[in-house]
Structures are given as structure tokens and as C-alpha cells.
Amino acid sequence: GDGCGHTVxxxxxxxxxxxxxxxxxxxYTLCEKKIQVPPGKRLILKIGDLDIESQKCESxxxxxxxxxxxxxxxxxxxxxxxKEIILDSNEATIHFESGSHVSGRGFLLSYxxxxxxxxxxxxxxxxxxxxxxxxxxxxxxxxxxxGDISGNIGEGYRDTSLLCKSAIHAGIIADELGGQISVTQQxxxxxxQGVVANGVPSLDGSLSDKRFIFTSNGCNKxxxxxxxxxxxxxxxxxSYWEETNEFGQLFQWSPxxxxxxxxxxxWASNHSSNREWLEIxxxxxxxxxxxxxxxxxSMMLNLNFYVKTFTMNYKNNNSKWRTYKxxxxxxxxxxxxxxxxxxxxxNNFIPPIVARYVRIxxxxxxQRIALKLELMGCRIMQANSSFTHSMWQKPSQSTETSLxxxxxxxxxxxxxxxTNLGLKLTAIIVPALVVLCLFLFSGICICAALRKREAxxxxxxxxxxxxxxxxxxIKQPFTRHQSTEFTITYSNEKETPQKLDxxxxxxxxxxxxxx
Numbered sequence: 001g002d003g004c005g006h007t008v009x010x011x012x013x014x015x016x017x018x019x020x021x022x023x024x025x026x027x028y029t030l031c032e033k034k035i036q037v038p039p040g041k042r043l044i045l046k047i048g049d050l051d052i053e054s055q056k057c058e059s060x061x062x063x064x065x066x067x068x069x070x071x072x073x074x075x076x077x078x079x080x081x082x083k084e085i086i087l088d089s090n091e092a093t094i095h096f097e098s099g100s101h102v103s104g105r106g107f108l109l110s111y112x113x114x115x116x117x118x119x120x121x122x123x124x125x126x127x128x129x130x131x132x133x134x135x136x137x138x139x140x141x142x143x144x145x146x147g148d149i150s151g152n153i154g155e156g157y158r159d160t161s162l163l164c165k166s167a168i169h170a171g172i173i174a175d176e177l178g179g180q181i182s183v184t185q186q187x188x189x190x191x192x193q194g195v196v197a198n199g200v201p202s203l204d205g206s207l208s209d210k211r212f213i214f215t216s217n218g219c220n221k222x223x224x225x226x227x228x229x230x231x232x233x234x235x236x237x238x239s240y241w242e243e244t245n246e247f248g249q250l251f252q253w254s255p256x257x258x259x260x261x262x263x264x265x266x267w268a269s270n271h272s273s274n275r276e277w278l279e280i281x282x283x284x285x286x287x288x289x290x291x292x293x294x295x296x297x298s299m300m301l302n303l304n305f306y307v308k309t310f311t312m313n314y315k316n317n318n319s320k321w322r323t324y325k326x327x328x329x330x331x332x333x334x335x336x337x338x339x340x341x342x343x344x345x346x347n348n349f350i351p352p353i354v355a356r357y358v359r360i361x362x363x364x365x366x367q368r369i370a371l372k373l374e375l376m377g378c379r380i381m382q383a384n385s386s387f388t389h390s391m392w393q394k395p396s397q398s399t400e401t402s403l404x405x406x407x408x409x410x411x412x413x414x415x416x417x418x419t420n421l422g423l424k425l426t427a428i429i430v431p432a433l434v435v436l437c438l439f440l441f442s443g444i445c446i447c448a449a450l451r452k453r454e455a456x457x458x459x460x461x462x463x464x465x466x467x468x469x470x471x472x473x474i475k476q477p478f479t480r481h482q483s484t485e486f487t488i489t490y491s492n493e494k495e496t497p498q499k500l501d502x503x504x505x506x507x508x509x510x511x512x513x514x515x
Contacts, residue, residue, distance in 0.1 A: 008141025018106025150205025171348030
């Protein structure tokens with residue numbers, strides 16, 4: 001039968017495991033997968049775990065066949081296995097087969113192209129590293145690998161947590177793509193609070209010596225708060241519920257109660273239909289990188305409302321509503337919401353939504369549609385100035401082709417390196433030209449002053465300048481100094497000597513003025 005288990009393969013990286021991993025793999029099974037990276041790249045493999053019940057690799061083993069080399073077979077759980085295998089081609093075939101056995105986890109491996117020599121597997125934890133700061137490449141497919149994480153993006157993660165799974169939880173990378181992560185280790189804290197984010201649950205954790213945080217581009221501020229106060233963003237809804245309790249009191253579950261920062265009731269729809277929606281007008285186009293949701297907050301059995309799954313729509317002025325789609329598919333992305341009415345769940349948008357208007361469209365819910373929310377992101381200018389993290393980088397050309405035209409409109413273009421180079425050259429050349437113009441203007445003024453005084457019969461101590469022209473005083477080519485001081489001395493003792501400080505520029509890149 002099919003002995004392949006968890007498999008996620010992207011154009012630049014992927015993860016592959018035996019069936020039931022980390023449980024016992026089946027008897028008499030076969031797994032054969034071809035993996036590849038873009039042409040012109042070399043394939044890098046890392047075996048994260050290997051536990052195959054066979055000492056001589058006769059009936060149960062793992063092997064890796066490239067175009068010219070066979071690596072393996074590998075088996076057992078104690079024999080030496082290479083930590084890293086670098087192939088001479090961009091593709092290989094993974095072959096795993098098993099005979100009769102009692103136990104054994106099988107295997108888990110990760111791969112990437114030679115563009116990512118700092119590849120790690122899904123099983124590496126932060127306490128493997130001693131450096132305060134480091135960067136590593138996580139392969140695609142680490143979200144559903146067994147292993148605990150503790151903590152959250154705000155306080156940081158316990159150092160026993162899986163690195164790549166924590167990065168997906170934090171919204172630094174997408175599970176479908178993998179990506180580069182930058183980690184900083186800090187002193188541990190007494191308690192770590194577990195939350196659900198991006199479909200990954202983290203657990204509460206106890207005191208640890210160290211914790212780690214991820215470096216991000218900073219585009220994760222609350223969009224519902226403006227300088228600490230509730231923003232003026234408009235919130236509307238398809239409908240809202242008016243409840244009258246047994247004492248005749250009227251309670252309105254209106255859309256203005258949907259902000260997470262507003263205590264009390266949540267927004268609740270008047271109808272139970274997947275055509276209900278909650279709309280936020282942010283006032284201007286913004287970059288939206290995530291959303292936090294919770295339910296009614298009530299533990300009463302008859303008010304235990306929350307949204308289990310939802311989709312996102314967005315638009316700008318005078319445009320049609322668009323549905324947010326999966327990063328590698330053309331289908332609408334369904335986000336995992338809440339599993340109870342009280343906990344806060346976070347979902348990140350990779351790539352981010354760039355829009356003024358967004359709608360949350362509930363798909364499934366418990367008892368009644370009800371939610372509170374908070375949007376995260378930043379203004380467009382802020383995002384462009386700090387748009388450096390791999391999470392926000394544009395996909396490669398081949399990826400864009402698979403995403404389709406509509407998906408590419410979700411993200412704003414990133415300033416290219418050529419643009420940055422042009423800005424840097426402009427920043428150097430413009431001040432130099434200004435200094436040059438000032439220098440020439442000062443020289444002309446000096447010459448004019450000298451000729452004027454000569455006409456009046458005044459005696460100057462610059463006779464050589466009169467004979468050979470004003471520009472003889474300036475030695476060429478110019479040399480770079482902090483400042484060059486010219487002293488003009490008058491024969492009239494009542495005149496105070498004047499000093500004119502001129503900052504000269506390196507003229508190697510400019511043509512000398514014609515006199």
C-alpha cells in the first residue's frame with residue numbers, strides 16, 4: 001500500500017514523512033516520491049528522524065536516488081546517517097519500503113534548493129542553538145508535524161518549542177511556502193500563555209531559562225486603535241440581533257460592539273445564514289496583516305455564540321468586492337475561527353490584504369453568528385519602508401503564474417533594488433551639485449568685488465589674481481577637505497579682514513566649468 005504519510009511539496013522546499021509518523025509505519029508498505037527544485041539549482045536534503053526496524057536494510061530501508069548517485073540504503077535507529085545530503089542535480093526519488101516489523105517511527109526529511117544552505121527540519125527546537133541571534137530556513141509543511149510549542153508572538157516562545165511550527169503560529173511564514181526566519185534569544189519568563197493562531201495551538205508553558213522571539217517588519221499594529229483611542233472606522237453589518245430578556249430588557253447586539261476593545265456584548269446577526277457579513281471601513285487604504293476574533297464571551301448555555309470558520313472579502317473605492325484566496329490556489333481561503341465563545345484566535349494574511357473595506361463572512365458557527373474582532377496591520381507608507389522580511393517578499397515569477405492575476409493584486413509592489421540604488425545616488429549627487437554651484441557663485445562674487453575695488457583705485461593684496469585672473473587662486477583638480485579657508489586682506493586698516501569658508505567637493509565626477 002501507500003507508505004507515504006505527511007507530504008507538502010513546494011517549488012523551493014518541502015517535507016516528507018512515512019505513513020503514521022511519528023507512530024509506527026505499516027507492514028509491507030512502499031513509499032516512492034519524486035522531489036525537485038527549480039532547474040539550475042542543487043537539491044539539499046536533511047533527514048530529521050529515521051527509525052526503521054531493520055539492522056541490515058534488507059526488507060525495510062530508506063534510499064535517495066539522484067540522476068547519478070544512490071544514497072543509502074539507511075535503516076535501524078543507531079547507524080550513522082548523514083546530517084545533510086547535497087545532490088549534484090535538482091531532482092531525486094525518495095524510496096521507502098518496509099517488511100514485517102513490530103515497531104519503528106519510519107522517517108521524516110526536509111528538502112530545499114541550494115539557495116537555502118541554512119535549511120533546518122521541522123523537528124529542530126530553539127534550545128539546539130546557543131547564539132543570541134541567528135537566521136534559518138524553514139521548509140514548507142511543518143505545521144502538522146507532531147511536537148509542542150509554548151507561548152505566543154507577543155511574549156515570545158519557550159525555548160523548547162519547535163522553531164518552524166512556532167514561526168507559522170506567529171505568522172512569520174506560511175506553511176504552504178516555508179521561508180526564512182530570524183530569531184533572537186532572550187531571558188525566559190515565569191509563564192507562557194498558549195493561544196491558537198493560524199490553525200496551530202500553542203500550550204501554556206512553565207518557567208524556562210530562555211525564550212525566543214521572531215524579527216518581523218513591524219506591520220502588526222492594531223488598526224482598531226488610533227493613538228490609544230478607538231478609531232473612527234465605520235462598522236456595519238448585514239443585520240443585527242435585538243434580544244429581549246425575561247424581564248423585558250432590550251439588548252442590541254449591534255455592529256458597533258464588534259471591536260475587541262469594547263467591553264460587553266458582541267455583534268450578532270439576526271439571521272443564521274452564510275450570507276451574513278460584518279464590514280469595516282478603515283477610512284483609507286491600509287495593509288492588513290491579520291485578524292483576531294472571539295465569540296460572545298458568555299458561558300451561559302443559551303448565549304454560547306461563536307464563529308467556527310469564515311472567509312474574507314475586500315475592496316477599495318469604486319471597485320468590486322474580491323474574495324481573499326489561498327496563497328497557492330485560486331479557491332477562497334476558509335479561516336479557522338473559534339472553538340469556544342471566550343478565547344481569542346489569531347489568523348494572519350499571507351500575503352497581506354491591501355484595502356480600505358473588508359468584510360468578514362461567517363461560514364459555520366455555534367448556535368448564532370456572533371463575534372468580536374481586531375484587525376492588525378499598518379499604513380501603506382510604513383509598510384513600504386520596512387518591507388524586508390521574507391514573509392512579505394513577492395513570489396518568484398513562476399509562483400506568480402500559478403497564483404493568477406487577481407491574487408497578485410492583493411499585495412502592493414515592493415520597491416526594487418534599482419529604485420533604492422537610484423535614490424542613494426540622488427542623495428549623493430544632489431548635495432554635491434548644490435555645493436559646486438555655491439562654490440562657483442562665491443567665486444564669481446569674489447571676482448566681481450575685486451574688479452569693482454580695482455576700478456575705484458583701491459590697493460589689494462591680490463596682485464597675482466589681477467594679472468592672471470581670479471580662478472588662478474583655485475588649484476585644480478580640487479581636493480576633498482573638511483573646509484578650505486580663503487582670507488581676503490584689505491590695505492585699508494579700518495577694514496576688518498573677512499574670512500569666507502567654502503566646502504569643496506570631489507570634482508572627479510564632474511566636468512570643470514568653462515571660463
